[in-house]
Amino acid sequence: MNPLTEVVLDRFSETPLRIGTRTSTMAKIQSSHVAELITRLVPGIAIEIVPTQVSADLWPGDLAEIGGKGAFSKEIDRALTGARIDIAVHCMKDVPGDVPLAEGTAFGAYLPRDDVHDVVVTRGDVPFADLPPGSLIGTSSVRRHAQLSIHRPDLRTERIRGNVDTRLNHLDEKDSKYAALVLARTSLIRLGLLDRHHEVLPLEFHSAEEGIVSMVPPVGAGVIGLQARNSDTPVMRLLDELNHPLTASHILAERTMLHLLSGHCNSPIAGHASTTPDGQMGLFGMVFNPDGSAFVRSQAWGDHSDPAALGARVAADLLHQGARNLIAATRK
Template identity: 30%
Template sequence: MIAVKIVALFLLPTCTTNALSSIRIGTRPSKLAMVQAKKIQQLLHDAIQANDSTSSPIRSEIVPIDAAGDNNSPVAASQDVPLAMKTVDFTGALDDALTDGTIDVAVHSLKDIPPSNRWKDDLVIGSYSEREDPLDVLVSDECSTLAGLPKNARVGSASIRRQAQLLSHRPDVKVVSIRGNVIARLAALERGDVDALILAAAGLERLSRSESNDSISLPYHRIDADDVLPGVGQGIIAAVCRKDDHKTLSLLNFVDNRTSRITAVAERAFLNVVDTMEHEWPGRPPCAAYMSRDDKGYLFRGVLLTPNGTKKVETSLRIPIKCSTSEAFGLGTKAGRELREKAGTSFFVGAG
């Protein structure tokens, strides 16, 4: 369902404006998604102005489109081990709108984009934003660490990755599958449905910096990557377009961050490999990958777990700073294959 359009004008450089009179930027209508779409819109405006301030202005429109993941019940039914075995689709409606030509660009949190083998063949990630804080956070009034959670605490999350890593450290906690957008999850905590939440730091920080920051009143505390490794692409905003839309691809190139592209390509290559492992539930297996940059180059870390956190395999690899995207892809693929081999064919048997 397409909602109200928010319109802004910006200038496109001469090299991309041939037969291009407007660009429609699709997003989910949630507060966080709108903040992210406006960020991409502003990045495009600023980058284009810096490259060419003489070309004719064209119109950019932000087009909100409802996503299935926003419409799920905020709190799912309890289970003995209430893991998020059901997929949450935050991207499908937007991707469909791209394919049928309703929009020209879809703005996604990169972590929400499915692995390549389960994504649309006609779409491509045209730009990656500069990565913000990739870590997860514990949202709680009462405690600041996983170790500090009360015994049998109810912790909300819709992410099988977060749930598996949490249970690996704290098998006593009761994981409650919280669905819906970030605001809905925060509301569930305030109602007392759960004792704490685990969310992405970047999303909360983007909301806090937005004009509508009154919804972030609860304290949150960063979780070290040694305890909960971030999700693939977490902290990066992806701008997606059709592969054959060369004018839009050229435009998105102005706001593409090379470091983010290198790390994202490696992390998604890892995901593509481990996602093919046989498991007994829909969606991706509980896996995490994070590639960071330091003075020695890039450090890639990957982990694969069973949903209940009782089994875990992990790896770490390095690559020089001056690497290509193809080399980054090769690194991520190698890491995925390494964990697939370590896990063996029976890793997930009986885990779902």
Template identity: 35%
Template sequence: MQTVLKIGTRASQLAMAQAHEARARLMKAHDLPESALEIVPITTTGDRIQNRPLSEAGGKGLFTKELEEALYDQRIDIAVHSSKDMPTVLPKGLELSTFLPREDARDAFIGKTAKSIVDLPKGAKLGSSSLRRQALIRRIRPDLDVVLFRGNVQTRLRKLDEGVAEGTILALAGLRRLGMEHIASDVMGLDVFPPAPGQGAISIENRIGDDVVAQMLRPIHHVETGQALACERAFLASLDGSCRTPIAGYATVADGRLNFKGLIITPDGTLWHEIAAEGEAGNAAVIGRQAGADIRAMAGPQFFEGWF
């Protein structure tokens, strides 16, 4: 059968698994064979940079630039992303129209010598590239040596085997999508280790005004996940959130009501502020923006000095 839709994705195993999930949902929604939906793997700048933090290399856009160029050039029709990798401002003419049902948003600890962060010996090396995770680790265990850990899931696990660190933190959702949940030594609670905005949710980016694509995507959009992400992304945007800022945020939607909790924390993990908000799910973005404004006022301008 002729290709109906070209699905762009990063080339990592996890990204490919997410693209396959999107394809499976589209196949079911439209009764299409696998051959009608072509998956197009694209290596991004963020995948190639392994030796320094994203905050120093250019931020979240490094994982999306090449995919968005392919959308502009019509080499692909949609791009499948990890929502937490998406900048809050998208290029002109593109939109995040579709969110798949969210997986578990919690983080998981993978240890070689200990079952949890608490059990690690004093001074142990714990690998992470996320400023949020680094700050939360330091809040829990300021005595640990937090080292840079870039790369996909398989790369990070190889670094553990090579003894670069005694443990690392990965998203539980990613492990589940790879069928690797069993390697998690511990799953951190949301209150102790709140997730990044968008964590666990797959999003789909497409060209605004492409009605054929929009019609294909509509049946697979999960409304509640979309509402939760609208709140979290608005919270992030109101704080100028990027890879330079340790920010956590998580919203849930049930029976038309949205509940949100957000956190900002200094990179050294010594000072933080938390906020909770709730309201009608239809007002998700408004709730997120207001929570961001409120926590910014709560923290005061001195909290953010040197961040932006």
């Protein structure tokens, strides 16, 4: 028995390791994946998945009215700080950049990043380019709304809330008002729905004049983060074994940028870090106004040894170009 296995099994000799998650189908799939990874590292450990209903999954309106993206995690945070769970599973795109983590907790692991592309799913598999002017597109994301407005200003968008499977059911209803949805491709992957017709949107930003509909992803896209109490040394050691260092570096660059921009849940901010063929880390960031008619963008490259510096550099450039005014406009 290796030292880590011995320490963790001793820690959970009388109680199971409890993994906290939201109640959605997607969240349960992600948590089951985490449980499988832990079982491979620590064979024989007892694991319990603890679903928690969160405010954001029940709220039909603007997230800003219930505390922004923090509403996705506050109940799970309470369970973690109250020692009712041992690990919290989060989609990093839903972790706000302007709200501190629950006191005494930290992210101990980031799993390898999944696909970060957005996709368009249409009614009747109609090509996105053939959707007639005035067609209604369902999306709850201000980032997607702003970018769609750049490329297809002839389309309308409307907030559609709920889990991905719920949104797809709304699209498929006989009298649905929606012509299409914009979703994360990783959602289709995790739900086993890749066989459903969809069009993948490129990540690289294109201007309206280029005629290519693109969708720069949100900060944290495709990454699952695992949060635990700092004082729980055995669990933190376990998470360190699960951590993917390259993804962790990319996330640090992206979230440093997000934090310094002081964006909130209604701020159309996009950002994506990646590793270039020559081994450098690149970070691309954008800030839009609500309808995409004004935006700023910045890209920089740096060494993997200091991702925070790269995030700070891109944020400083965006702020120099006027990002603060664009973000302020979304608070009105």
